[in-house]
Amino acid sequence: MEKLFVILVEDQPEVLRAIASDLREFEDDFIIEECQSAAEAWDVMKRAEERGGYVVLIVSDHVMPNQTGVEFLTRVHLDGRFRHTRKILLTGLATHQDTIRAINQAAIDQYIEKPWKRDDLVAKARRLITEYILENGFDYQSYQGVLDSAVLLQRMRNNP
Template sequence: MSKPVILLVDDEVVVLDSLKIQLKKEFGNQYFYEVAESADEALEILEELEEDNVEILLLVSDWLMPGMKGDELLIKVHNQYPDIIKVMLTGQADEDAVERAEQQANLHSCLRKPWDKTELIDTIKSGLAK
């Protein structure tokens, strides 16, 4: 049985790298950390992981990305994989988008960029504790 996955989605590689480093430092090898640079790539990864019977625990997504916005992605993910814990990480989401994600995607939390490492880790821990 492979380890459960935390999926990180952001169109900026530097953000993905930073998130991955912080999570690995905190959680070590408890999880696999997958990254996607777009909503479409994230959906492909989710599909592949599901086909391989890999448990996806949590998804952290940016809001402002080319193509599909983060709230749209989270709603799609929620409709297909309702058990995945969803966190939005954003520098510029409008309140409507956050509210939409809360109502339609069961958003666990919305963190603002630049994020506080402790707040990020605490949010992920509280999400995983669900």
């Protein structure tokens, strides 16, 4: 089976651990990579891609030293290798300007405010992962346990 990656980027270790444990239910089917900086995340993604893996979803904090989440996600968006990667910006403090840039330049799929609710984060991640799986022609049946049934159903209705 193909290797599918979920990348988490957050500079504060305790917060990073909290996000990771909230998304633990995806760990059986996806490789969840915790990263403390945008640079580290980029290295992990490049390596995953070089080894034939797929980066399905990124959940990134915004306020981080060196490179902000929006800068990082913009870089991801502009890179052809990660054209289909879904992106969630998870932030407690973004200016109006940052938010506009997140949408226009980084083309994020979801914006989640801190403090986040576990169920909300999981539901949004699940929906984006499902979209990715379907869009890229992976065998959704092998991931059925973690996919969003509403999205699946909708898809089946549209393509009987």
